[in-house]
Amino acid sequence: GAGVSQSPSNKVTEKGKDVELRCDPISGHTALYWYRQSLGQGLEFLIYFQGNSAPDKSGLPSDRFSAERTGGSVSTLTIQRTQQEDSAVYLCASSLGGAHQETQYFGPGTRLLVL
Amino acid sequence: KNQVEQSPQSLIILEGKNCTLQCNYTVSPFSNLRWYKQDTGRGPVSLTIMTFSENTKSNGRYTATLDADTKQSSLHITASQLSDSASYICVVTSGGYNKLIFGAGTRLAVHP
Numbered sequence: 001g002a003g004v005s006q007s008p009s010n011k012v013t014e015k016g017k018d019v020e021l022r023c024d025p026i027s028g029h030t031a032l033y034w035y036r037q038s039l040g041q042g043l044e045f046l047i048y049f050q051g052n053s054a055p056d057k058s059g060l061p062s063d064r065f066s067a068e069r070t071g072g073s074v075s076t077l078t079i080q081r082t083q084q085e086d087s088a089v090y091l092c093a094s095s096l097g098g099a100h101q102e103t104q105y106f107g108p109g110t111r112l113l114v115l
Numbered sequence: 116k117n118q119v120e121q122s123p124q125s126l127i128i129l130e131g132k133n134c135t136l137q138c139n140y141t142v143s144p145f146s147n148l149r150w151y152k153q154d155t156g157r158g159p160v161s162l163t164i165m166t167f168s169e170n171t172k173s174n175g176r177y178t179a180t181l182d183a184d185t186k187q188s189s190l191h192i193t194a195s196q197l198s199d200s201a202s203y204i205c206v207v208t209s210g211g212y213n214k215l216i217f218g219a220g221t222r223l224a225v226h227p
Contacts, residue, residue: 004158042119042204042217043159091158106158 004107012113021077021110025094037089082114117142119218136221138188138205146208153202
C-alpha cells in the first residue's frame with residue numbers, strides 16, 4: 001500500500017511569510033509525528049498525535065509553530081512569520097498505535113528554505 | 116544530557132567491502148535502540164530495533180550489535196553494494212514515544 005506522503009516536496013519562502021506543510025499518513029495508522037532535520041543535525045521531535053487524544057506539542061520550538069490533524073488522518077504543520085532559522089527538512093512519520101517500540105514510517109520530507 | 120553520537124561522520128568504501136558504523140549514547144532511561152537508513156531526499160527507513168536484552172540483530176547484510184553496559188552500538192554492513200550509499204542514523208528511545216534521541220548520522224558512500 002501507499003506509504004507516508006508529504007507535500008510540497010520543496011518550499012521556498014520569504015522571511016515573514018506563513019507556510020503550511022501537509023502530511024498524509026499510512027491508512028489505519030493512529031499515531032502521527034512531525035520532526036525537523038536541520039543540516040548536519042539529528043532529527044528533532046516537534047509534535048505527536050495519537051487518535052483523538054490531545055497532541056503532545058512539547059517539541060514545538062516557538063508559538064509560531066502549530067499543527068492540526070483533521071479526522072484522525074491528514075495533518076498540517078503551519079509555521080507563521082517564518083525565520084531563516086526555520087530552514088530545514090520537515091519529516092512526518094506514522095505508526096500503527098503509537099507505542100514506543102513500534103516502527104515509525106517516514107515520509108520523504110518537505111525541504112523548506114526561508115530567504 | 117541525553118545524547119547520541121555517531122562515528123565516523125562520513126565514510127567512503129569500495130563496493131564489496133565491509134564496514135562498521137559506531138553509535139555511543141548517554142540516554143537514560145533506555146528503552147530501545149534503532150538504526151535507520153536514509154537515502155538522499157527520502158525519509159528514514161528502519162533497519163533494526165534492539166531492546167536492552169538483545170545483543171545482536173540482523174537484517175540481511177546489516178547486523179547491529181548492542182552493548183548496554185558500555186552504551187555502545189554498531190552497525191556492520193557486509194559485502195557493500197552501491198545501493199548502500201546513504202546516511203545511517205542511530206536512534207535511542209528513552210521511555211515514551213516522544214523521547215526519541217537521534218544521532219546526526221554517518222554518511223556512507225560506496226564506490227565501484
